[in-house]
Amino acid sequence: MAKDYYKILEVNKNDSPETIKKSYKKLALKYHPDRADDHKKKEFEEKFKEINEAYNILGNETKRRQYDAGGTNNQFRQAQSSGRQNFSDIFEDLLRESNFGSQFGNYEEETPELDLHYGLTITFTEAAFGVEKEILIKKDVQCDSCNGTGAQDNKFDTCKKCNGHGRIEIEQRTPWGLIRRTAKCNECEGQGKIPKNKCRTCGGERILNRKEKVKIKTPKGIDNNQTLRIPNAGNAAKNKRNGDLFLTIKVTPHKIFKRERFDIYMELPITFSQAALGCEISIPTLTDNIKIKITKGTESGSVFRLRNKGIPYLDDPNYLGDQYVNIVVKTPKKLTRAQAKLFEELKKLDK
Numbered sequence: 001m002a003k004d005y006y007k008i009l010e011v012n013k014n015d016s017p018e019t020i021k022k023s024y025k026k027l028a029l030k031y032h033p034d035r036a037d038d039h040k041k042k043e044f045e046e047k048f049k050e051i052n053e054a055y056n057i058l059g060n061e062t063k064r065r066q067y068d069a070g071g072t073n074n075q076f077r078q079a080q081s082s083g084r085q086n087f088s089d090i091f092e093d094l095l096r097e098s099n100f101g102s103q104f105g106n107y108e109e110e111t112p113e114l115d116l117h118y119g120l121t122i123t124f125t126e127a128a129f130g131v132e133k134e135i136l137i138k139k140d141v142q143c144d145s146c147n148g149t150g151a152q153d154n155k156f157d158t159c160k161k162c163n164g165h166g167r168i169e170i171e172q173r174t175p176w177g178l179i180r181r182t183a184k185c186n187e188c189e190g191q192g193k194i195p196k197n198k199c200r201t202c203g204g205e206r207i208l209n210r211k212e213k214v215k216i217k218t219p220k221g222i223d224n225n226q227t228l229r230i231p232n233a234g235n236a237a238k239n240k241r242n243g244d245l246f247l248t249i250k251v252t253p254h255k256i257f258k259r260e261r262f263d264i265y266m267e268l269p270i271t272f273s274q275a276a277l278g279c280e281i282s283i284p285t286l287t288d289n290i291k292i293k294i295t296k297g298t299e300s301g302s303v304f305r306l307r308n309k310g311i312p313y314l315d316d317p318n319y320l321g322d323q324y325v326n327i328v329v330k331t332p333k334k335l336t337r338a339q340a341k342l343f344e345e346l347k348k349l350d351k
Helices: 017-030 038-058 061-068 073-082 087-097 101-107 124-129 272-277 337-350
Strands: 116-122 131-142 156-158 167-174 177-184 193-195 207-218 227-230 245-251 258-260 263-270 279-284 289-294 303-306 323-329
Touching (some): 017 038, 116 131, 116 207, 124 245, 263 279, 272 279, 272 323, 289 303
Parallel strands (some): 263 323
Antiparallel strands (some): 156 193, 258 263, 279 289, 303 323
């Protein structure tokens, strides 16, 4: 028989997500196995799993709609196996979301922002064909004097607070009772050891903030406002893990070309005589100048297509877009006497 997840969480079918979440947190705290007596521990564990299973469905908008539409318990069995069954992890999340977790901030795991975000301006041609650059950014780096250990001469003592384990057991008094949990030792920051003498360069912090040069290479075909990710080029953490560097690309406009995806467009002004009589004219491309033939009687608005003269495809640089040349027949605003006389003669012939 299918489980009634609404009944398990003690909510109604029309209740809001906030109400469901509030009820889930209340029940999860109430039935956490650490709060049970020995003879009720198994009962609390089963109840806690059931509550977690129900919230995995009702706490997810898509799964909740599917469940309300008539999904059976079998369809959602996967939620129970995929949901976190580690009671301590779930309970720590609940504490972090409550006001009580903040009272023990010295014991919480640090999650510094390791990723960096910068802008990079490149030219139209550099965007098309890629470019190598060296940029200067300010970032956290591992101290090279102590190799990121924080210790002078790489000498340590065992942390007395955690006895070298890196984690300690703490008690937290909450409205639901006394909770015991383990957390990172705030004395040695989870290392289990303390420098005999702190590094003179970083003062034992293991990290320095300074300007660093980063070499980057943009791929062919990158466009304006796209983001380039440079792995491991972000801030360094004390656990010797590095974040990433994200560069938002700004492409300066070209004097001649405009881009649409991987094609480029340009306007080519020609005179009345060139349009009427035809001609051969040199035009620029992204790589060189080429000559194209303007046929007799070409009208303004005619478009010439030059295959493979556009931007390399970002996902496959072996393929290139095309270049489109839009013909614009210029109407002279001022005429010399000789030109005016010729146009008068032409006017007579048009009759």
